[in-house]
Amino acid sequence: MLMKLFLRTLVLSCGVGLALAGLPPEMAEPVRVLRAVGPEGQGNVAASAAWKKLAAGNVSTLLPLLDAMDGANDYALNWLRAAVDSVASRELAAGRKLPQAELNEFLRDMKHSPRARRLAFELVMRVDPAATDQLLAGMLNDPSLEIRHDAVQKLIDQADKELARTNKTAAVSLFQQALGPARDVQQIDGIAGKLAELGQPVDLQKHFGFLADWKVIGPFDNTGNKGFETVYPPELTIDLTAEYDGKLGKVRWQDYTTKHQYGMVDLNQPCGKLKEVAGYATTDFYSDKARAVELRLGGKNSWRVWLNGRFVFAHDEYHTTAEIDQYRMPVQLQQGRNTILVKVCQNGEVADWTEEWEFQLRVTDSLGTPFASVSKSTTAPATNNK
Amino acid sequence: MNLKLLSLFLIAATAVHAADWRQFRGPNGNGAANEAQVPTVLNASNSIAWKINLPGKGLSSPIIVGDRVFVTCSSGLKEQRLHVICYNAADGTKLWERQFWATGRTMCHEKIAVAAPTPVSDGKYIATIFSSNDIVCLDLDGNLIWFRGLGRDYPNASNSLGMSSSLLIAGGVVVAQVESQSEAFTVGLELATGLNRWKLERARGANWTSPVLLQTKGAELVALQSSKGLAAIDPATGRTVWNYTNSASSTPSSTADGARLFIPSQGLTALEFSGADAEPKQLWRSGQLRPGTPSPAVLGGKIFTMNDGGVLTCGNATTGDRLWQLRLKGPFSASPVVAGQFLYCVNEKGLAQVVDTTRPEGEVVSELDLGEMILSTPSIANGAIYFRSNGQLWKIGKS
Numbered sequence: 001m002l003m004k005l006f007l008r009t010l011v012l013s014c015g016v017g018l019a020l021a022g023l024p025p026e027m028a029e030p031v032r033v034l035r036a037v038g039p040e041g042q043g044n045v046a047a048s049a050a051w052k053k054l055a056a057g058n059v060s061t062l063l064p065l066l067d068a069m070d071g072a073n074d075y076a077l078n079w080l081r082a083a084v085d086s087v088a089s090r091e092l093a094a095g096r097k098l099p100q101a102e103l104n105e106f107l108r109d110m111k112h113s114p115r116a117r118r119l120a121f122e123l124v125m126r127v128d129p130a131a132t133d134q135l136l137a138g139m140l141n142d143p144s145l146e147i148r149h150d151a152v153q154k155l156i157d158q159a160d161k162e163l164a165r166t167n168k169t170a171a172v173s174l175f176q177q178a179l180g181p182a183r184d185v186q187q188i189d190g191i192a193g194k195l196a197e198l199g200q201p202v203d204l205q206k207h208f209g210f211l212a213d214w215k216v217i218g219p220f221d222n223t224g225n226k227g228f229e230t231v232y233p234p235e236l237t238i239d240l241t242a243e244y245d246g247k248l249g250k251v252r253w254q255d256y257t258t259k260h261q262y263g264m265v266d267l268n269q270p271c272g273k274l275k276e277v278a279g280y281a282t283t284d285f286y287s288d289k290a291r292a293v294e295l296r297l298g299g300k301n302s303w304r305v306w307l308n309g310r311f312v313f314a315h316d317e318y319h320t321t322a323e324i325d326q327y328r329m330p331v332q333l334q335q336g337r338n339t340i341l342v343k344v345c346q347n348g349e350v351a352d353w354t355e356e357w358e359f360q361l362r363v364t365d366s367l368g369t370p371f372a373s374v375s376k377s378t379t380a381p382a383t384n385n386k
Numbered sequence: 387m388n389l390k391l392l393s394l395f396l397i398a399a400t401a402v403h404a405a406d407w408r409q410f411r412g413p414n415g416n417g418a419a420n421e422a423q424v425p426t427v428l429n430a431s432n433s434i435a436w437k438i439n440l441p442g443k444g445l446s447s448p449i450i451v452g453d454r455v456f457v458t459c460s461s462g463l464k465e466q467r468l469h470v471i472c473y474n475a476a477d478g479t480k481l482w483e484r485q486f487w488a489t490g491r492t493m494c495h496e497k498i499a500v501a502a503p504t505p506v507s508d509g510k511y512i513a514t515i516f517s518s519n520d521i522v523c524l525d526l527d528g529n530l531i532w533f534r535g536l537g538r539d540y541p542n543a544s545n546s547l548g549m550s551s552s553l554l555i556a557g558g559v560v561v562a563q564v565e566s567q568s569e570a571f572t573v574g575l576e577l578a579t580g581l582n583r584w585k586l587e588r589a590r591g592a593n594w595t596s597p598v599l600l601q602t603k604g605a606e607l608v609a610l611q612s613s614k615g616l617a618a619i620d621p622a623t624g625r626t627v628w629n630y631t632n633s634a635s636s637t638p639s640s641t642a643d644g645a646r647l648f649i650p651s652q653g654l655t656a657l658e659f660s661g662a663d664a665e666p667k668q669l670w671r672s673g674q675l676r677p678g679t680p681s682p683a684v685l686g687g688k689i690f691t692m693n694d695g696g697v698l699t700c701g702n703a704t705t706g707d708r709l710w711q712l713r714l715k716g717p718f719s720a721s722p723v724v725a726g727q728f729l730y731c732v733n734e735k736g737l738a739q740v741v742d743t744t745r746p747e748g749e750v751v752s753e754l755d756l757g758e759m760i761l762s763t764p765s766i767a768n769g770a771i772y773f774r775s776n777g778q779l780w781k782i783g784k785s
Contacts, residue, residue: 039539041581044532048579051530074489075535078520082484082530089482115487149463184463300546302568313541317567320546320592326493 023064030054031068034079047079055086062087062123063102069116077115088123098127107135114144121147140181145367152182156191163194172198179207183368185324203261208324209362209370210263211283211340215240216256218271218279221247222345227278228302228316234280235306238341247277256281262298262324263360267344273355278345285340285363285373287333293371295340298326299359304343307331318347319354325368333363337376407450407767410504410552411721415598416641417683417690419766422726425783426740428754435770435781436478442469443776444501445550445719446514450475450767451507451526457779458514460500465492468500468516472528475768478781482528490518490537494548498761499776502550503596506560511577513560517549521562523580532580536562542569545592552596556608557621559583563610565593572597572610574624584624589614595639602645605661609647611640616649618659618666628665630657638681638721641689643703648689650677656706670706675699680721680763683729688743690722690729698722698731698741700748712748714739719761723771732773736760738782756780 023031030050037043054065062084069080088098106112107120121144124131132150139151159174172195179191179202192202205212220232233244240253254270267279287293295305295312300322304314313329346357363371411417425433442461449456453476459469468486473479492500494517505514511531513523519537524530537544543564551563559574570588575581588610595611600618607618607627616630634640635650642648646669647657653673659666675682678694689703696716700709715737722731728751729741736756742749758775765772770783 037533039535041532041534041575041579044534044580048531055529074487074538075533078486078489078533078535079530081486082533085484086482086528146463315542315544315568316590317546320567321493321495322546323493326546327491 022067024061027054027057027061027064027068031065031080034083035068035072035076037075037079038073039075051079051083054080054083057083057087059087059091059096059099063099063106066106066112066116066120069113069119070111072113077113081115081119084119084123088126092126098123100124100127104135110143114142114147117142118144118146140177143367145183148181148367149184149187152178152184152187156187159194168198172200176200205258205261205263207370208263209364209372210258211285211361211363211373212258212263214256214258214265214281214283215253216265216267216270216279216281217244217251217253218267219247219251219274219277220244220279221276222278222347223276225276225302225316225318225345225347227276228304228314228345230278232278232280234282234341235343238282238339247274253282260360263362264358265342265344265360266356266358267346268355268357271357274357275346275350276348277357278343279357280341280343281359282339282341285333285338286376287335287338287371288374290335291333292366293331293333294364294366295329295331295361296325296327296364296368297329297342297359297361298322298324299344300356301359302345302347303359305329306341308334308339318345319349319356322356324360330366405768406452406507406509407448407765408509409449409506409554410447410596411639411641411681411683411763412723412766414642415554415596416643416685417681417721417723417763418685419723419725421766421769423769424725424728424730424766424771425769426728426742426752428738428740428752428782430754433754433782435783437778437780438473438478438480440774440777440779441471441483442467442501443499444774445499445761446501446552446774447504447763447765448772448774448779449505449507449512450765450772451509451512454481454526455772455779455781456505456507456512457774458501458505458516460488460492460516465494465500466518468518468520468522470505470512470514470522470524470528472526473779475770475781478779484522484524484528484530486520486522486533488516488518488520488537489535490520490541491544491546492518493544493546498548498550500548502548503552504763506553506555508555508577513553513555513577515551515553515562519543519549519562519564521553521560521575521580523560523577531578534575534580536564536573540564540569540571542566543571544568547592550594550596554597554599554608554621556599556606559621561597561608561621563588563593563595563597565591565612567592570612572619572624574621586619586624586626588612591636593636595634595636598640598642598647600642600645600647600659602659603661607659609640609642611649612636615651616640616647627663628659630666635677637679638677641682641684643684646703648682648684648703650682654682654689654691654701654706656703669704672701672706672708674708675701675706679719683722683724685724686727690724690743692718692722692731694718696733698729698748700743710747712741712750714741714750721763723764723766725766725771730764730766730771732756732760732764734759734761736775738764738773754782
């Protein structure tokens with residue numbers, strides 16, 4: 001057993017790409033097949049047969065299955081997860097014990113896939129629910145959002161208990177400890193609400209990292225929602241000194257800074273409450289180095305986004321509902337200046353609940369940790385829209 | 387086995403299948419059960435066979451295949467955890483559960499859930515889609531047959547209020563109607579592999595309706611409803627056979643009864659079709675039979691529609707004439723289901739109401755307060771009726 005653990009650790013230390021090499025020989029091929037599944041059902045036929053082999057495993061194959069999740073794509077993760085579910089349920093029903101010590105060790109090793117670690121956590125919970133508190137200790141900054149959520153919730157619960165005892169100082173301290181690592185929007189809002197009640201208001205716009213300073217221009221025509229597809233001049237080049245023909249006359253770029261606590265950029269303010277219109281907002285975001293980030297956008301209007309002149313994504317949907325991080329777009333920032341352009345369209349509906357013509361946007365890592373724009377001194381020229 | 391014995395065996399097998407409830411709104415997709423022996427007096431003390439806690443939210447109906455009940459739920463952060471659970475119909479014990487991580491967007495209105503669409507089964511496999519457009523196909527023992535992440539494959543096909551169209555199995559494919567303002571398509575996935583057999587671009591627009599199977603004279607068509615109207619397609623190829631273009635609702639689904647189709651359009655519009663390639667003819671149109679959110683149910687020459695407030699209307703399915711109206715205790719999101727002469731309706735507050743449809747003006751003959759919000763359409767199988775809320779699953783009837 002020790003040798004197995006050693007070998008597994010050795011393989012993992014050599015990187016995710018070698019995870020397959022550490023698998024028992026009879027598992028290597030079916031795991032390879034499952035990890036090869038991809039978009040549009042690619043690999044499904046072979047995967048179905050391979051899955052049956054893996055799902056027929058026993059307690060000794062659970063850890064290798066979890067190992068196999070490292071670096072797997074989201075389709076493959078689901079195939080592997082279902083195999084783990086199948087094996088674990090059958091073995092538990094048969095009265096066999098799960099390898100709890102190894103699962104604990106797997107969970108503590110941050111190099112593993114966050115989802116595989118969460119699955120290990122849940123397997124331990126199935127056999128030893130009392131271990132929850134012990135396992136969550138020290139996991140406030142866990143790369144698994146689910147584990148982090150539970151660890152943060154533990155602190156929130158403790159803070160609520162202190163509050164119930166009218167120990168406000170202790171409650172404030174615990175809420176503040178929970179706020180930093182929290183990534184779940186509901187948790188953050190809840191903590192901020194409690195802290196505000198306790199006289200410690202949180203600057204939510206800053207905490208979430210919403211981009212507040214923009215240049216905006218509009219209105220352009222969106223009659224019949226045709227403006228969503230229409231290429232107006234800002235999509236060709238961003239010239240902040242230019243003047244264009246808009247829907248109601250000449251339009252120019254204007255400074256706009258949002259004070260909204262959730263960073264809403266409200267085009268009704270600079271342009272007026274209009275219908276069947278389109279507008280643009282642009283801002284420069286400075287990064288200290290090239291890095292992979294997510295642009296996270298929320299809003300109830302149709303929108304398009306470009307980064308450094310390159311189209312990123314668009315969504316043509318009006319007035320359903322909005323929430324923070326509604327749309328997540330993985331992008332690559334360059335070192336220095338990065339120009340973000342957002343097109344936001346308003347349709348012709350006239351009901352009260354269709355007045356919004358706005359969006360919010362922030363730059364984060366994959367967990368939702370916000371990045372702030374750094375000093376312009378690190379600038380490198382951005383490629384303007386062509 | 388001699389011929390007589392074989393015949394008896396086949397009859398018995400058919401009887402078992404006839405009592406299954408394998409898809410949204412039952413064996414015929416029209417709210418009607420193929421059986422009449424269902425409890426008509428509901429009370430908390432002796433009509434609840436069992437009640438179990440569910441691990442997550444859901445608007446999906448349970449489906450029943452033989453002695454197994456299948457339910458979907460969604461739970462966790464942003465409801466990204468997708469559950470498919472199988473219970474023993476006899477006593478409610480869990481036989482197996484599989485969980486998956488959503489690959490598509492899970493945002494939806496707080497009142498609804500990612501587990502909104504109802505699973506479907508052909509008796510061998512169970513397939514289900516979630517609001518994230520993830521589709522899972524398992525066999526009845528929980529073995530994973532295939533997984534598709536349509537939300538990942540086609541990321542613009544999403545609705546921030548949630549998606550709810552249930553799957554349909556026909557022509558050897560799983561028909562998934564994935565339609566939103568930003569992107570809309572219907573796809574036929576090979577039942578055995580999950581691979582695209584065909585993909586049909588559809589008019590963009592929010593759409594929560596489910597596909598409905600039309601069968602007559604050996605022909606099998608799938609009706610795809612949307613705000614534009616309704617297209618009848620050949621499920622084997624995705625070819626559009628005919629189009630009804632007089633607009634339709636994007637919430638309640640159409641209801642089929644053999645060769646007749648009742649479309650929530652201009653009130654309620656009845657069409658009749660006569661074969662695979664024949665254009666349908668309109669039988670009648672009635673503003674008085676306009677449904678709200680619940681989809682109509684049809685049985686025994688009667689059609690039942692309900693508005694959101696709880697006014698139940700019974701019409702003559704052949705003529706469209708209104709026969710009677712009855713005010714139930716609303717409001718309603720769940721569609722009514724019917725077994726024999728009794729109609730089962732459950733309102734959003736969880737009050738189940740049984741209506742005797744043979745009374746001159748219809749009459750509520752029994753009520754059962756389940757005490758939780760219920761938006762899910764009930765299911766009927768093997769002499770029992772099933773209700774589900776966000777937290778519970780009830781079996782009403784024999785244990």
